[in-house]
Amino acid sequence: MGDVNFKNRGELVFETLKQEILDLKLEPGRLISENDICERFGVSRTPVRDALRLLQEQGFVETIPYRGTYVTLLSLDNIKQMIYMRVAVETMVLRDFLEVRTPMVMEEIRHAIAMQKALIQTPGFEPEQFYRMDAQMHSLWFTAVRRQKLWDMLQAQQLHYTRFRMLDFITETDFTRIIGEHEDLFERICSRDLSGLEESLKDHLYYSMKRMRRSIEVDYRDYFEEEPEEGRFVI
Known part of the structure; x- marks a missing residue:
């Protein structure tokens, strides 16, 4: 019985720290103190070290000899390639979706957008709530064309892309703009405007990279790995 509890404690530490890294509550480059984690979770060093080892294996933290364990930095090149891949994949999925859409799934999309509007009117809402609603809406057309595994693969790229999102x-302070883009996508799906839909999706997925240029170069510079000069902001 003790082994089960021991294992659960280690898993709890791992899952909690992983989610906090994904939600940026543990920022890229942040030093992680074993002592602090032991005290926080009320556990010994062994489950904490097991959790940190798993996080390191999955790329969420790195241990630098004689310095400590740090949350890994974001790779801008990895993020750019993920956006490129997502645009390519989601464009194909939406193309298929226009052929098989049903009134039921269209109503689900409409409802998802309505829920986003309701959320941003809720005092003190958390950005991760909006992130999950956004992801749930995009997943609807993947599911409708039986490409849920593709969506799961895209979502599994957590180390850099999820943290960037x-x-x-x-x-982002203008969540209304994002919802407006979702409404535009929905309208183009309704009118079966394939070329307009593909252009809107591309603009929607690339917008954050353009909008955040100053944040990446100045405000959150310490969150990102140093990038080769010739590779900067080529998207």
Whole structure:
């Protein structure tokens, strides 16, 4: 019985720290103190070290000899390639979706957008709530064309892309604009405007990279790995 509890404690530390890294509550480059974690969770060093080892294996933290364990920095190149891949994949999915859409799933999309509007009118809402609602809406057309595994693969790219999207939402104050883009996508789906839909999706997914240029270069510079001069902001 003790082994089960021990394992659960280690898993709890791992899952909690991983989610806090994804939500940017533990920022890129942040030093993680074993002592602090032991005290916070009321556990010994062994489950904490096991959790940190798993986080390191998955790329969420790195241990620098004689310095300590740090949350890994974001790779802008990785993020750019993920956006490129998502645009390519989601464009194909939406193309298929126009052929199989049903009144039921269209109503689900309409409802998802309505829920986003309701959320941003709620005092003190958290950016991660909006992030999850946004992701849930996009997943609807993947599910409708039986490409849920593709969506899951895109979502699994958490180390850099998910954290970048969270940073996007944390620094975004105009959530109404994002919802407006969702409404535009919905209208183009309704009118079966394929070329307009593909252009809107591309603008929607790339907008954050353009909007956050100053944040990436100045305000949150310490969150990102140093990038080769020739590779900067080529999207």
